[in-house]
Amino acid sequence: MKTRKNEIWAAYQKEIANDHYYFARSCIRQNFFPAAENLYIDILRNALGKDIYDDARQTTCTGIAYHSGLIPLETTMTVIARQFALMNEAGYENFVVSCVTSFGLYVETLETWKHFPETEQKTREALKRATGMTFSIPKNLVHASDVIYKFRKKITEKINLRLKNQSTREPLKIVDHIGCHYAKIFPQEGLGGAEYPYVLAGLIDEWGGQHVDYPERRHCCGFGFRQYLLKSNRGYSVSNSKKKFDSMQPFKPDLIIANCPGCTFFLDRWQYVIAEMEGKTYGENGYGIPVLTYEELAGLLLGYNPWDIGLQTHQVTVEPLLDKLGIVYDPEKKYKGRNGEDIGIPENPQVLRCC
Amino acid sequence: MPETLYQKLEKDVRYIEGLKACFNCGICTAICPAAEVSDYDPRIVVDTVQKRDESELEKLLKSDTIWMCGECLSCKTRCPRGNTPGYIIQALRALSIETGLFIESHQGRKQLAVKRTVGDHILKYGYCVYIDEVDNDMYPEQGPVWKWLRENRESMLERLGTSYKKNQSGTLRNTSQESLDDLKKIFNETGGTKRLEKIEKDSAEKAKELNIDFKEGKDDYFKYLYNE
Numbered sequence: 068m069k070t071r072k073n074e075i076w077a078a079y080q081k082e083i084a085n086d087h088y089y090f091a092r093s094c095i096r097q098n099f100f101p102a103a104e105n106l107y108i109d110i111l112r113n114a115l116g117k118d119i120y121d122d123a124r125q126t127t128c129t130g131i132a133y134h135s136g137l138i139p140l141e142t143t144m145t146v147i148a149r150q151f152a153l154m155n156e157a158g159y160e161n162f163v164v165s166c167v168t169s170f171g172l173y174v175e176t177l178e179t180w181k182h183f184p185e186t187e188q189k190t191r192e193a194l195k196r197a198t199g200m201t202f203s204i205p206k207n208l209v210h211a212s213d214v215i216y217k218f219r220k221k222i223t224e225k226i227n228l229r230l231k232n233q234s235t236r237e238p239l240k241i242v243d244h245i246g247c248h249y250a251k252i253f254p255q256e257g258l259g260g261a262e263y264p265y266v267l268a269g270l271i272d273e274w275g276g277q278h279v280d281y282p283e284r285r286h287c288c289g290f291g292f293r294q295y296l297l298k299s300n301r302g303y304s305v306s307n308s309k310k311k312f313d314s315m316q317p318f319k320p321d322l323i324i325a326n327c328p329g330c331t332f333f334l335d336r337w338q339y340v341i342a343e344m345e346g347k348t349y350g351e352n353g354y355g356i357p358v359l360t361y362e363e364l365a366g367l368l369l370g371y372n373p374w375d376i377g378l379q380t381h382q383v384t385v386e387p388l389l390d391k392l393g394i395v396y397d398p399e400k401k402y403k404g405r406n407g408e409d410i411g412i413p414e415n416p417q418v419l420r421c422c
Numbered sequence: 423m424p425e426t427l428y429q430k431l432e433k434d435v436r437y438i439e440g441l442k443a444c445f446n447c448g449i450c451t452a453i454c455p456a457a458e459v460s461d462y463d464p465r466i467v468v469d470t471v472q473k474r475d476e477s478e479l480e481k482l483l484k485s486d487t488i489w490m491c492g493e494c495l496s497c498k499t500r501c502p503r504g505n506t507p508g509y510i511i512q513a514l515r516a517l518s519i520e521t522g523l524f525i526e527s528h529q530g531r532k533q534l535a536v537k538r539t540v541g542d543h544i545l546k547y548g549y550c551v552y553i554d555e556v557d558n559d560m561y562p563e564q565g566p567v568w569k570w571l572r573e574n575r576e577s578m579l580e581r582l583g584t585s586y587k588k589n590q591s592g593t594l595r596n597t598s599q600e601s602l603d604d605l606k607k608i609f610n611e612t613g614g615t616k617r618l619e620k621i622e623k624d625s626a627e628k629a630k631e632l633n634i635d636f637k638e639g640k641d642d643y644f645k646y647l648y649n650e
Binding site for chain 2: 099141146182294379
């Protein structure tokens, strides 16, 4: 049922360029969900007919190190300025960021330059001295999921499947997690702001699922940057994810859809850890709750083979979701390597059920 | 006269942006994920720095407290007075390293382990994290699927269409030497290299004082900081 509360997000909109994007990759996504970004590019190019440039010269934005207190702000701003210079050299003006940590930091850099103009000047001088490069600020800077949101109805036109349980015809119950740095730092830069985030909920609504606004929806996944990087400090991270799982479990979600690379990772891996350490599982029949990114969800509905888009690299197995959606898959091909090579299969965890 | 700690702190735009005036309502602490799981209270940190007491500031810079924040920045959204405790923490951490006071706290000393992982990865690979460095011993929560993927990464990453170990655009491509050189030159130019060297130098002194073997990479001092 639509209520006034559902409409509050509408006050928070932002401009999202229509085409011709420069793509800034994510360190975490490339490593831990290694097919996700290529899927994103493929959806933009082939399903939506957009132009998106993938630059070999780009590097990390340094965000994880910066937020761990390791790298000076001046260094991070200058690395970001170099990325802008690369975008300029490639002939683009619209910057699309694949990582929420990076997105927050790019916006923070632009805001810092606005509020403290001398910092922009110093950054320009440092970049010039270090690399000889100059740069123009992007005309449009958005997170990768914003583009999927913008074209969600175009994607709907291309899919036959809806987010419904094919046996019961009931909508799948789906929780979203947008990641703190998507909208908590600069709410005006996030669709729906920090309070009523709609960038992922809008996809769920559009594609026929039932979005669940559970109590700890807005709580941090628990990355904590240095708190996760140090083995001694990881209790911080798992405790915060557990708080979210405990809060969402009574709603029996069929799926978690995540925005931020780190959040996707933690919501996947900490379910495995909690199962093995405490014997507790959050999905049905001993499984976990599958965790997908926005493009993985779009990819499934568009008919991509789940094993071609890397869903076998998630620790929480996705088969319960595929079965509910009625997606046909070949279990024999799940763990095959290049050219069908037999490379063995992962060990089964003691508690968390996997296929 | 040498600069006071406050004079140094007030040069940091994150301190200027982060501290307006705190009236101690405690909303930041109520929303803080770190406060929920550890002995950490952002309200007290903000109240302490706004007192402008030089000795109190020095105590803070030597404490574990400033290293407990997870930089989620939930506090920025919630503060009714426009303060951002997470920004103040960023400025305090930078000053703690600049002054060498970070080695006076157990949590501060751990910056060496952060430097020798994510910091070194940036300059070696062009990535903050890189699959070759993330093994299940250091990261057991990665689980058996990651172990399998990592052991078979050449085959699986090719099957998934990545550019792992290739000199071309795409997922996990090799960062070119030219791009790595650019990063290094930017670090040299903007204080990044100096910061990382300072962490190594001061840590070496502390390790000697604690009588723990200090060399490079994953030495005994790193293991002590990373694990305990």
